[in-house]
Amino acid sequence: MKFVDEAYIDVAAGDGGNGCVSFRHEKYKEFGGPNGGDGGRGGHVYAVADPNLNTLVDYRYARRHEAKRGEHGMGSDMFGAAGSDVTLKMPVGTIITDADTGAVLHELLEPGQQIMIAKGGDGGFGNLRFKSAINRAPRQKTPGWPGEKKSLKLELKVLADVGLLGMPNAGKSTFIAAVSNARPKIADYPFTTLHPNLGVVRVGPEQSFVVADIPGLIEGASEGAGLGHQFLRHLQRTRLLLHIVDLAPFDETVDPVAQARAIVAELKKYDARLHAKPRWLVLNKLDMVPAEERAARVREFVRRLRWKGPVFEISALTHEGCEPLTQAIYQHVHARQQAEQGVVEVDPRFAAPHPTT
Numbered sequence: 001m002k003f004v005d006e007a008y009i010d011v012a013a014g015d016g017g018n019g020c021v022s023f024r025h026e027k028y029k030e031f032g033g034p035n036g037g038d039g040g041r042g043g044h045v046y047a048v049a050d051p052n053l054n055t056l057v058d059y060r061y062a063r064r065h066e067a068k069r070g071e072h073g074m075g076s077d078m079f080g081a082a083g084s085d086v087t088l089k090m091p092v093g094t095i096i097t098d099a100d101t102g103a104v105l106h107e108l109l110e111p112g113q114q115i116m117i118a119k120g121g122d123g124g125f126g127n128l129r130f131k132s133a134i135n136r137a138p139r140q141k142t143p144g145w146p147g148e149k150k151s152l153k154l155e156l157k158v159l160a161d162v163g164l165l166g167m168p169n170a171g172k173s174t175f176i177a178a179v180s181n182a183r184p185k186i187a188d189y190p191f192t193t194l195h196p197n198l199g200v201v202r203v204g205p206e207q208s209f210v211v212a213d214i215p216g217l218i219e220g221a222s223e224g225a226g227l228g229h230q231f232l233r234h235l236q237r238t239r240l241l242l243h244i245v246d247l248a249p250f251d252e253t254v255d256p257v258a259q260a261r262a263i264v265a266e267l268k269k270y271d272a273r274l275h276a277k278p279r280w281l282v283l284n285k286l287d288m289v290p291a292e293e294r295a296a297r298v299r300e301f302v303r304r305l306r307w308k309g310p311v312f313e314i315s316a317l318t319h320e321g322c323e324p325l326t327q328a329i330y331q332h333v334h335a336r337q338q339a340e341q342g343v344v345e346v347d348p349r350f351a352a353p354h355p356t357t
Contacts, residue, residue: 007059009062010063011118013120017040018073021127037080039072046087056156077128095108096108118148118149124143162209203326208330209330
């Protein structure tokens with residue numbers, strides 16, 4: 001199924017039913033008085049976060065969603081029935097914005113969370129409401145109120161603790177397949193990953209975190225090169241970024257340091273807040289480097305990049321170094337979760353990347 005993370009929809013809540021003008025008519029009761037009931041309210045439109053959904057594909061082609069209008073009031077003191085509501089199921093992490101103004105209206109962040117996105121109109125008053133001591137036979141009624149109508153933009157930002165960042169063929173998909181239950185497509189050509197993949201990494205009993213793998217970036221992505229940078233939104237809610245670098249590219253003319261700097265530059269162009277997130281350097285494909293050259297190559301890379309943050313050396317293919325990395329990630333993510341709840345402070349060594357990067 002194609003991954004869809006953006007959609008536009010039109011929603012319309014139901015109009016309220018009209019009030020009724022009616023009088024009581026019974027044998028031997030010539031002046032029975034008013035008995036016109038109120039109209040029923042229109043149906044509301046709700047959005048609910050469904051953890052079983054992971055794309056917005058249901059709304060790519062079904063754009064119009066309308067709730068039923070309320071029934072009109074009737075005689076004999078009968079009020080109209082309320083219109084039936086409409087509930088739209090959306091993935092957790094969906095942001096609902098006004099398509100006309102761009103204002104963010106709601107965010108679905110918790111499974112089962114339900115919010116009203118369009119309110120149904122109230123029903124109109126029947127003439128029973130207007131009866132008084134000086135107006136024994138009112139003939140007034142009011143129409144139902146119109147329901148809200150909105151044009152909405154739905155945008156999905158996946159909820160993950162850790163995001164993978166890097167050039168195409170850096171080994172991000174191999175890494176997420178090595179440490180989690182995700183099974184992304186892996187091949188020896190660029191842009192194998194065409195949509196974000198999520199994987200759950202379990203490091204112990206009741207100890208886990210979620211990793212998001214997005215399509216690789218290249219220099220000029222902010223201008224639309226490659227697949228562009230539209231998938232970077234899925235990293236905005238992460239607590240940690242892993243910058244995965246291919247330490248042994250097949251093309252000897254490719255400079256891994258220049259590629260790493262290009263990725264950081266594209267990240268900064270897209271969102272300064274995303275650039276400021278904690279970011280670790282992960283040097284991948286150590287299995288392609290002779291054992292006697294590994295230490296020197298890693299030192300040279302870190303020196304040229306002027307990186308002073310955490311550095312991890314792994315081989316996603318052979319799983320070498322993956323276990324220490326996942327344990328460190330869990331400790332960091334768990335500490336940040338506690339810090340967000342005001343329990344503990346995050347270790348400053350892992351708080352943010354060095355300013356020179």
